[in-house]
Amino acid sequence: xxxxxxxxxxxxxxxxxxxxxxxxxxxxxxxxxxxxxxxxxxxxxxxxxxxxxxxxxxxxxxxxxxxxxxxxxxxxxxxxxxxxxxxxxxxxxxxxxxxxxxxxxxxxxxxxxxxxxxxxxxxxxxxxxxxxxxxxxxxxxxxxxxxxxxxxxxxxxxxxxxxxxxxxxxxxxxxxxxxxxxxxxxxxxxxxxxxxxxxxxxxxxxxxxxxxxxxxxxxxxxxxxxxxxxxxxxxxxxxxxxxxxxxxxxxxxxxxxxxxxx
Amino acid sequence: xxxxxxxxxxxxxxxxxxxxxxxxxxxxxxxxxxxxxxxxxxxxxxxxxxxxxxxxxxxxxxxxxxxxxxxxxxxxxxxxxxxxxxxxxxxxxxxxxxxxxxxxxxxxxxxxxxxxxxxxxxxxxxxxxxxxxxxxxxxxxxxxxxxxxxxxxxxxxxxxxxxxxxxxxxxxxxxxxxxxxxxxxxxxxxxxxxxxxxxxxxxxxxxxxxxxxxxxxxxxxxxxxxxxxxxxxxxxxxxxxxxxxxxxxxxxxxxxxxxxxxxxxxxxxxxxxxxxxxxxxxxxxxxxxxxxxxxxxxxxxxxxxxxxxxxxxxxxxxxxxxxxxxxxxxxxxxxxxxxxxxxxxxxxxxxxxxxxxxxxx
Numbered sequence: 001x002x003x004x005x006x007x008x009x010x011x012x013x014x015x016x017x018x019x020x021x022x023x024x025x026x027x028x029x030x031x032x033x034x035x036x037x038x039x040x041x042x043x044x045x046x047x048x049x050x051x052x053x054x055x056x057x058x059x060x061x062x063x064x065x066x067x068x069x070x071x072x073x074x075x076x077x078x079x080x081x082x083x084x085x086x087x088x089x090x091x092x093x094x095x096x097x098x099x100x101x102x103x104x105x106x107x108x109x110x111x112x113x114x115x116x117x118x119x120x121x122x123x124x125x126x127x128x129x130x131x132x133x134x135x136x137x138x139x140x141x142x143x144x145x146x147x148x149x150x151x152x153x154x155x156x157x158x159x160x161x162x163x164x165x166x167x168x169x170x171x172x173x174x175x176x177x178x179x180x181x182x183x184x185x186x187x188x189x190x191x192x193x194x195x196x197x198x199x200x201x202x203x204x205x206x207x208x209x210x211x212x213x214x215x216x217x218x219x220x221x222x223x224x225x226x227x228x229x230x231x232x233x234x235x236x237x238x239x240x241x242x243x244x245x246x247x248x249x250x251x252x253x254x255x256x257x258x259x260x261x262x
Numbered sequence: 263x264x265x266x267x268x269x270x271x272x273x274x275x276x277x278x279x280x281x282x283x284x285x286x287x288x289x290x291x292x293x294x295x296x297x298x299x300x301x302x303x304x305x306x307x308x309x310x311x312x313x314x315x316x317x318x319x320x321x322x323x324x325x326x327x328x329x330x331x332x333x334x335x336x337x338x339x340x341x342x343x344x345x346x347x348x349x350x351x352x353x354x355x356x357x358x359x360x361x362x363x364x365x366x367x368x369x370x371x372x373x374x375x376x377x378x379x380x381x382x383x384x385x386x387x388x389x390x391x392x393x394x395x396x397x398x399x400x401x402x403x404x405x406x407x408x409x410x411x412x413x414x415x416x417x418x419x420x421x422x423x424x425x426x427x428x429x430x431x432x433x434x435x436x437x438x439x440x441x442x443x444x445x446x447x448x449x450x451x452x453x454x455x456x457x458x459x460x461x462x463x464x465x466x467x468x469x470x471x472x473x474x475x476x477x478x479x480x481x482x483x484x485x486x487x488x489x490x491x492x493x494x495x496x497x498x499x500x501x502x503x504x505x506x507x508x509x510x511x512x513x514x515x516x517x518x519x520x521x522x523x524x525x526x527x528x529x530x531x532x533x534x535x536x537x538x539x540x541x542x543x544x545x546x547x548x549x550x551x552x553x554x555x556x557x558x559x560x561x562x563x564x565x566x567x568x569x570x571x572x573x574x575x576x577x578x579x580x581x582x583x584x585x586x587x588x589x590x591x592x593x594x595x596x597x598x599x600x601x602x603x604x605x606x607x608x609x610x611x612x613x614x615x616x617x618x619x620x621x622x623x
Contacts, residue, residue, distance in 0.1 A: 051515055071518035079516045088368070089509040090563040094280050096509060099564075103506035103517030108498075108566050115277045122276065131276050154517075 001059075002027040003158060003190040008056035010040075010047030016214070017043040021056075023209055023219045027188040030181050032201035032222060035211035036235055041194045042081075044211065045160045048192070049079040060158050060190075078156030082163055084147040085135040093146050094118060094131045100150040121153045125179060140167035148176060152183065159184065159191040165200065173197075177204040198251045202226060210234050223249050232257060287567040290560050294571055298348065298578040305344045305585045306336055346478035347584040347598070348577040349486045350539035351549055355576025356497065357536035358550025359557070359569065360528040363508045366434050372536030372550040374438065375423050375529070376445035377416040381540040383448045384415030385470050386455035390463045403481055408470065409541040416537030419444050420529055437529070473544035473599030475584055482542045489538045493531045494573070500524065501565040508563055548603045549576050552610050559613050579606055 003025040010018040018040040025031050033041045047054035050073055058066040065073045085096065097118045098110060122128050127149055135143055144167050151159060161180065165173040177193075181204050184191040192209075195201045201208060201222060208225050210217045212234050218225055226249070231239045240252045307318045313332050320328035321336035357372035365374065373379075388394040388411040395414045396407050422444055427436045459467060497504070503524055506514040515521050536550065557571035580598070583605050587596040 049516055051513065070515065070520060074516055074518040077516070079513075081513055081516075084513060085509060090558050091505070091509050092562070094276070095505075095562065095564050099502065099505055099509060100517060102502045103510075103514060103519055105502055105518070108501060115280065119277055128276060132279065 001025070002029075002061055002188070004057075004059040005048070006057040006059075008044070008047060008054055008058065010043050010052050010054045012043065012052060018047060018211075018214045021209075021211075021216045023216065025190040025192075025207070027190065028185045029207060030184050030191045030193060030205040032205035032208045033192055033194045033211065034196075034198065034201060034208050034226075034234075035217075039211040040214035041211050042162055043214070044209075045079070045162050045192060045194055046081075048158070049077055049160050050074055051079075075154070076157045077160065078151030078154050078158070079160045080144075080147045080151045080162060080164055082166060084150070085143060089135055092132050092134055093122075093127065093149070096135075096146065096150055097121065097153045100153050117153055117155070121149050124183075125149050125152075126175075141169065141172055144168060145172070145176065148180070155187075157189050159189060161191065161193045163194050163196065165195070165197070173200060180204075198226060198231075202249050202251065223247065226251065287561040287564070291567055291571045291574065294560075294574040294578060298574050298581060301578055301581040301585065302344050302348055305347065305581050305588075306340050308585060308588045309340045309343070310335065342478040342480050342483050343475040343584065344581065345483050346486065346542060347475055347580045349483065349490055350543050350546065351553075351576035351578070351580030352494075352573040353486065353490055353535035353539040353576070354546060354550040354580070355553030355557075355572045356494070356569065357532040357539075358552075359554035359572045360497070360504075360532040361550070362554055363504055364434075364525050364528045364532075365438055366508075366511055367438065368555070369551070370438075371547070372532055372540075373445070373545075373547070375441035375533065376419040376448055377533060377536050378540060378545045378547075379445050379448035379452055380415040380419040381412040381537065382471055382545060383452045383455065384412040384541075385544075386452050386459075386467055387411055387415075389467045389470065390455045390459040405479055405481060406485075409477075409482065411541075413537050413541035415448070416540060417533055419448070420533035420537075424526060424529065437525075469597070470544050472597035473546045473602075474595070474597050475543055475587075476595060477543060486538050486542055489534050493535055496527075497531060497569055498566075500527075501569060504528070504569070505563060505565040508565070544597075544599060546580070546599045546602055548606050549579055552606055553579060556610065556613060 001024050005024070006022050008018065008021045009016055021044060033044060035041050043052060046052045048058060050070055054066065056066070057064060060076055065076060091099065098114060101114050101117065102110070122131055125145055125148065127145055130138060130142055130146060138146065144164055148161070148164060159180070165176055168176060177200060180191060180193070193205060205222050207220060208222045209219050210225065210230065217234055218230065226241070228239055228241055231237055231251070236257045238254045238257055240254055242250045242252070244250050303322065306322060307313070307315050313335060317329060317332045318336055321332040325333045325337065354372055358370070361370040361372055361374050362368055385408050388408040394407045394411040396402055396404070396410045402410060423437060423440050426440045427433070456464060456467060503514070503519045506517050506519045507521060507524055510517065512521055539546070553576040554572045556575045557568045561567040561571050580602065583598055583602040586605050587598050587601040590596055590601070
């Protein structure tokens with residue numbers, strides 16, 4: 001088991017937001033974190049990333065990373081939040097990626113193999129043309145791709161993506177998720193992706209974690225777990241679900257059964 | 263095959279262009295450091311006494327064989343002012359850069375935490391009420407009577423900000439707001455001291471507040487130099503972490519940066535640097551705000567280059583201001599605080615406009 005999370009609770013200040021979440025992920029698996037606004041998806045991911053204080057056990061490739069010092073733990077994690085980069089930062093994509101490898105370390109020098117790593121990731125994501133651009137000179141979608149590059153260049157064993165496709169057009173959504181899935185499989189890592197688009201979840205993830213009110217409602221294989229009754233229960237939305245080629249499903253929302261505030 | 267070759271060429275060109283940019287940025291840092299050193303030599307060549315440039319150079323580089331009068335004029339009268347200008351320039355510039363990074367605010371400067379008004383109030387207590395912390399540290403030389411008080415009060419503000427903001431986790435807004443509140447408290451107390459001062463004391467106090475290099479002595483140079491020599495290497499070692507904090511803010515924690523600890527350490531470093539410089543030569547605005555911006559415009563925000571360039575720019579600006587303050591009114595020395603802004607603003611505006619034009623193209 002690559003990732004094993006046991007009774008994880010995450011709080012913001014003194015308020016517990018996510019409580020008692022347990023789940024597992026195999027090497028090479030992509031997990032979608034789904035749920036309504038305020039369900040605790042982002043908080044869960046921020047707790048795993050070490051940004052928010054968390055209690056419980058997080059084992060990554062057999063090691064309890066929750067008990068490691070922040071620098072050690074974060075070396076194993078790649079995290080992409082929304083608005084990850086400050087737009088005012090006068091740093092190029094190349095600088096930011098080297099920074100991602102070195103941030104938090106002492107000293108100045110950059111070995112040649114670090115430059116190679118940056119080159120490899122830029123090539124893999126097709127971002128070479130953005131190497132010399134600064135965040136303020138890029139579109140929202142380009143920044144999201146660069147944020148992914150910054151996470152991958154660290155060679156993470158656990159990849160955490162918080163709504164990585166929110167600013168992307170359809171083609172780039174497919175490109176990003178396809179790349180993430182292929183990378184996850186090839187490197188044998190575990191990836192958690194917070195998503196709102198259920199069809200992207202069914203298309204690209206192996207398992208889902210369905211969250212509501214800070215708790216995990218259910219974890220299981222994506223296609224089997226996202227059935228009509230469960231979507232009514234978690235999202236308050238009546239959906240039609242159709243099978244399509246390749247064992248995938250398509251979820252078509254029909255009507256909201258309750259208001260967003262309820 | 264062709265595409266593999268093309269991709270290798272592109273790969274090489276991207277790394278190559280990064281190496282070129284590193285070369286360019288290093289060159290800019292070296293050029294500005296050389297310019298600062300040249301400005302210091304020019305500053306030494308102008309001032310009290312009538313020495314030729316040749317005599318000044320001899321006194322600097324071959325004091326053993328030079329005319330003893332020239333050596334005394336250069337080393338005892340002019341050098342403390344020149345060296346303190348460079349050190350204070352570096353200290354204020356670095357302090358400004360740290361505050362802008364820590365508070366994620368390009369308008370922050372060393373005095374955002376209220377250091378200037380606190381130092382002013384400390385000086386006012388010494389000048390108006392003839393009371394100084396020096397009384398509790400009698401081993402310090404009496405020439406530090408005003409400076410020690412100013413330094414003590416500037417450190418006190420940072421301690422206050424840290425203790426108060428620490429309750430809320432040293433967030434950017436909290437630190438800024440508490441800093442502003444403390445600034446107003448000390449401004450009010452400074453105004454009170456001015457109100458009750460007699461005309462002579464008031465004159466001394468106003469002259470102190472305007473900022474002047476005439477207060478420089480070798481003892482003060484040594485104190486400022488030691489603080490800088492301790493703080494600067496520590497800052498340079500943290501270059502990656504400071505860059506990460508600037509680029510990613512709170513989320514730099516994801517890269518392994520201990521954000522709160524780095525913030526606290528940077529605030530203390532900024533207070534030591536700006537406090538010592540202010541205590542020595544009075545309140546000099548502008549440098550702490552502008553030197554980091556000039557460095558950023560020239561080499562970007564990688565602190566491996568930006569910090570040394572910020573320091574060099576600070577030294578260059580304050581040394582040029584010192585030179586100008588002696589040249590504008592020959593025979594008199596204008597308060598340096600006034601000259602810095604007058605001289606620096608046109609240069610700074612030129613930089614911004616040039617950059618905007620370049621980006622538009």
